[in-house]
Amino acid sequence: MISSIRSVKKSKKAIVICSIILFFFFTISILAPWISPHDPIQVNLLQKLSPPSWEYPLGTDHLGRCNLSRILHGARVSLGFASLIFISSLGIGLLVGTFAGYKGGWVDVLLMRFCEGVMAFPNLVLVLGIVGLLGPGLWQVVLALTMVQWVYYARMIRGMVVSMKEQNFITAARISGSSTSKIIRTHLIPNIIPPIVVMGTLEMGWAIMDISALSFLGLGIQPPTPEWGAMIHEGKGFIRSHPELMLYPGLMILFVVISFNILGESLSEHFGVKSRN
Amino acid sequence: MVAYIAKRIFAVIPIVLFAILLMFALVRMSPVDPAEAYLAAANIHPTEELLAEKRHEFGLDQPLFVQYLQTVKNIALLDFGNSYMTNSPVWEEVAARLPATFQLAASSILLSILISVPLGFLSAIYKNGPIDHFSKGLSYFGASIPQFWLGYLLIFFFAVKLDLFPVEGRGSWQHLVLPSVTLSVALIAIYTRLLRASVLEELQEFYVLYARTRGIKESAIMVKHVLKIAISPMMTGLGMNLGKLLTGTIIVEQVFSWPGFGRYFIEAIFNRDIPVIQCYVVLAACLFIVCNLIVELLQLYMDPRISWKERTEP
Numbered sequence: 087m088i089s090s091i092r093s094v095k096k097s098k099k100a101i102v103i104c105s106i107i108l109f110f111f112f113t114i115s116i117l118a119p120w121i122s123p124h125d126p127i128q129v130n131l132l133q134k135l136s137p138p139s140w141e142y143p144l145g146t147d148h149l150g151r152c153n154l155s156r157i158l159h160g161a162r163v164s165l166g167f168a169s170l171i172f173i174s175s176l177g178i179g180l181l182v183g184t185f186a187g188y189k190g191g192w193v194d195v196l197l198m199r200f201c202e203g204v205m206a207f208p209n210l211v212l213v214l215g216i217v218g219l220l221g222p223g224l225w226q227v228v229l230a231l232t233m234v235q236w237v238y239y240a241r242m243i244r245g246m247v248v249s250m251k252e253q254n255f256i257t258a259a260r261i262s263g264s265s266t267s268k269i270i271r272t273h274l275i276p277n278i279i280p281p282i283v284v285m286g287t288l289e290m291g292w293a294i295m296d297i298s299a300l301s302f303l304g305l306g307i308q309p310p311t312p313e314w315g316a317m318i319h320e321g322k323g324f325i326r327s328h329p330e331l332m333l334y335p336g337l338m339i340l341f342v343v344i345s346f347n348i349l350g351e352s353l354s355e356h357f358g359v360k361s362r363n
Numbered sequence: 364m365v366a367y368i369a370k371r372i373f374a375v376i377p378i379v380l381f382a383i384l385l386m387f388a389l390v391r392m393s394p395v396d397p398a399e400a401y402l403a404a405a406n407i408h409p410t411e412e413l414l415a416e417k418r419h420e421f422g423l424d425q426p427l428f429v430q431y432l433q434t435v436k437n438i439a440l441l442d443f444g445n446s447y448m449t450n451s452p453v454w455e456e457v458a459a460r461l462p463a464t465f466q467l468a469a470s471s472i473l474l475s476i477l478i479s480v481p482l483g484f485l486s487a488i489y490k491n492g493p494i495d496h497f498s499k500g501l502s503y504f505g506a507s508i509p510q511f512w513l514g515y516l517l518i519f520f521f522a523v524k525l526d527l528f529p530v531e532g533r534g535s536w537q538h539l540v541l542p543s544v545t546l547s548v549a550l551i552a553i554y555t556r557l558l559r560a561s562v563l564e565e566l567q568e569f570y571v572l573y574a575r576t577r578g579i580k581e582s583a584i585m586v587k588h589v590l591k592i593a594i595s596p597m598m599t600g601l602g603m604n605l606g607k608l609l610t611g612t613i614i615v616e617q618v619f620s621w622p623g624f625g626r627y628f629i630e631a632i633f634n635r636d637i638p639v640i641q642c643y644v645v646l647a648a649c650l651f652i653v654c655n656l657i658v659e660l661l662q663l664y665m666d667p668r669i670s671w672k673e674r675t676e677p
Contacts, residue, residue: 208606218632219393336512
């Protein structure tokens, strides 16, 4: 009992800390154009690979571009597109999942079999396959990741809708004369939100990892756009002389993804929902 | 028992067919015309006649359903067509690269089991102790660190600074060390937590209490009974995380210039070599499905309760 109270307290603390960190990163990504000391894609070959100075706090890369500005702008790309993928896959998942769960019958069977078919592929393999067929590029990556991720939301939401339909408190609310919109507002949504928040948080971490991995492979964000994975890809050629070029962006990815993961797990502990893993 | 196993095996077939269908649909929906891509890769100027001829050769003028059946048949015969780049059969090229990928995958699985079994077991027994905290930290770290970055960090410290291992390539056992470590960190993170959770669950069971009251040595209870049963969920984890392992090999092969299937796949993506892309994705899906089936059957063998439960439930 005492240990469970302690773990709830601990998870609350983790939620607060991770939220603050992530809020900080989101703020950076929004304010990047105003707080960056330099233009992230401006080449200045006279200043290439210069050590940290007042003008370039983290030094410059092989093309003389300001590392700090590139990292700040990288946050914008990573977090921005991860959020986009989250919103679009959640949107499709909500639509399909609610529809399938509500309709039932063969529509439900067909849609869920489709989702299972997509899940039969290892995630990133299918994403790479789609990107391979559509050609490399940022929007193709966003599309591919959305196409693969929405099925998880759809299945989860469908499961919740089906179990909600059977719940006594819904029937009770309906019998006592609540309107459909009121039932959705006061009964359905509060029950559906916690699992979505947990899954979405963990999903954000994965999306950031996947975007950076694809950019690292050269299939996602194309140079000169600053993105953390792409920066590691560019920095790897200087691993002997200037390892810091790939050190900074990697640390950023690690830091953001670890915050999302800890936040997701603490939230799932807090709400008492099981996460996908 | 045999009937049950046969049922499980047959249940896999529609999933495989669907996976092929999905890939088939994606190839058809992609803006790339296989006939055009073939000619472009072979450096032949595409004229209308040539395109029509190639389309006929690829069977692209057939009804879609016939094309799909043909695809399934070809895949069943391991005929993935010819690579646009080299014009040699894809399967031959793949078969030449598979051993390298399997070697890498096998050594990482081995390494991750060797580390995560004792680590997960000890962190469950000494719950909330220093080992447990360490393994928890490691699991967050392993789940959040980008594999390509970890690979370069290892290269920087162990190949560039300390000069202990080669930077890239394949050959001696030294070549295998850094890629395997890179690949296994993510797996160790998962397996350690899985084993810890299942050991903790088993410790609550009555048979443990009973064995303790009988005065059986604690170490014997743990190793002979608890660990034996607790390993089972870890095997499911092994099957379920095969996808992570596969995508991991793609990235790690890229970082360490490991001449495997994953590297070949990435090259194919850059070259729009559709037969190779299709081959990789379909094979990966089949491997994923089949391995999960094998894991399921193995569990059946190890833990008869599972089949009993499933067979009694409608």
